[in-house]
Every structure is written in C-alpha cells, then in structure tokens.
Amino acid sequence: MSMLTPPGMGGEYRITGDKYPRMRRTRKRRRIVLALVASVAALGLVGWGTLQLIDVFSADEPGRTVAANKPDCKPGPAVTPKLLKPGQITVNVFNATPRSGLAKEVAAELKKRGFAVGKVDNANREFDKKVEGTGILLGSKGSAEGAFPVLGAQLAGAERQIDTRKKATEIDLILGKSFKDLTKKQDADKALAEAAKPVPAPKPKGC
Known part of the structure; x- marks a missing residue:
C-alpha cells in the first residue's frame, strides 16, 4: 500500500504513486482578480461619463459658469481717440437759413480757430430751408x-450724417434754422479736451 493511502482504506480507494495531484486554484484566482479589476474600471468610466453629461446639460443653467469657457475679465488698456487737429480738417460751410451772409461769418470764425475752409455758399435744394436744428455735419464714414x-x-447739437464721399478730412457744415452762433471758443476747447481723454476698453462679453 502506498503511503498516500489513508489507514484502513484499500481496494478502489487505494491511492497509488508517490506524487500529489495538481491543484489548479491559482488560475481561478487570477481570473477572479482580473474580473474584479475590469468591473472597477468599467464603473469608473461610467461615472466619469455621467459627470461629463451633467456638466454639458447644466452649463446653460442661470448662475452656473463653466470654468473652461469663462472669459478673462481683466480690464484692457484704455483707448485714446485719434482726433484730427483743426488744421487737418477742411470745412465747407453752407447756409440753409434765410439769413444773408451767415455762411461767410461762420467760415471766417472757423478759420480763426485753425480750421481750413473750403466752399462757402448757400445750401442746395436738398437742405435749403429744410434744416430745423442748429446744423448738420455731413461727411464720410471715416470722419466719424x-x-x-x-x-x-x-x-x-449739430446732427451728424454720413454720405458716400471718400475723403475723411473734408466735412460739410450746413447751418440750420435754429443756429444762433458757434460755441464759445473756450467752451469748445474744453469739449475737445474731454473728447481726447482715453476711454476705458469695453469689458469682454460675459463679464
């Protein structure tokens, strides 16, 4: 009887040979571990995907801001207006009122203030006796x-209008029925100083 046969057992229960039978529990354990790791990874991916979907669908909710799309709200550099000097501007003066000689008077005063004077005449039919306000500044888009x-x-109080001319340094001044006199020079100089001050840059959209 083999040493592997328990005492009192024989016959068909007899174990012969001198080696233990191989046990294959190691492979089963590996499979179980791999299955657990795969399950954990799958659950992690599902959870991450769910969070992404929540962010996408809740980005438009009031009061909710997505950090990745948040604009830079730092104030930009101030913008200084590029104003022309009076000597760089040619003014054509036209009289649309019943007052005789008004265009010449205004043209002479503008020349004293440093402006270049072009045409001086009565307004054409389009504007003659039809301008109710103090006047109209008529020039190109680049004059704005x-x-x-x-x-x-x-x-x-002069109204500003754009026409199709190309020269940005030439403006028509059409005097209207409410015109009394030009702004006093000292007040005009103050207004120019204010217009020349740097303007804060506009805030980015969303700030």
Whole structure:
C-alpha cells in the first residue's frame, strides 16, 4: 500500500504513486482578480461619463459658469481717440437759413480757430430751408472718429450724417434754422479736451 493511502482504506480507494495531484486554484484566482479589476474600471468610466453629461446639460443653467469657457475679465488698456487737429480738417460751410451772409461769418470764425475752409455758399435744394436744428455735419464714414468730434465741439447739437464721399478730412457744415452762433471758443476747447481723454476698453462679453 502506498503511503498516500489513508489507514484502513484499500481496494478502489487505494491511492497509488508517490506524487500529489495538481491543484489548479491559482488560475481561478487570477481570473477572479482580473474580473474584479475590469468591473472597477468599467464603473469608473461610467461615472466619469455621467459627470461629463451633467456638466454639458447644466452649463446653460442661470448662475452656473463653466470654468473652461469663462472669459478673462481683466480690464484692457484704455483707448485714446485719434482726433484730427483743426488744421487737418477742411470745412465747407453752407447756409440753409434765410439769413444773408451767415455762411461767410461762420467760415471766417472757423478759420480763426485753425480750421481750413473750403466752399462757402448757400445750401442746395436738398437742405435749403429744410434744416430745423442748429446744423448738420455731413461727411464720410471715416470722419466719424477723427473729424466729427473736433468740428462738432464748435457747434453744440449739430446732427451728424454720413454720405458716400471718400475723403475723411473734408466735412460739410450746413447751418440750420435754429443756429444762433458757434460755441464759445473756450467752451469748445474744453469739449475737445474731454473728447481726447482715453476711454476705458469695453469689458469682454460675459463679464
């Protein structure tokens, strides 16, 4: 009888040989561990995906801001207006009122203030006797920033209009029925000084 056979057992229960049978528990353990690791990883991915979906669908909720899309709200550098000097601006003076000689008077005063004077005449049919206010500044789109504020300081309340001309340094001043006189020079100079001050840059959208 083999040493592997328990005492009192024989026959068909007899164990022969001198080696223990191999046990294959190691492979089963590895499979279980791998299965657990895969399950944990899958649950982690599902959780991460759920959080991403929540962020996407709640980004538009009132009071909620997505950090990645938050604009930089730091104030930018101030913008200094690029105003022209009076000598760089040519003013054509037109009289749309019944007052005789008004265009010449205004043109002479503007020349004293340093402006270049172009045409001096009565207004054409489009404007003659049809301007109810103090006057109209008529120029190109490029005149809006550099020239209009300078000439506009000389005549408070003048309406500003854009036409198709290309020259940004030439403006028509059409005197209206409510015109009495140009703004006093000292007041016009103060208005120009204010217009020349740097303007804070606009805040980015969303700030």
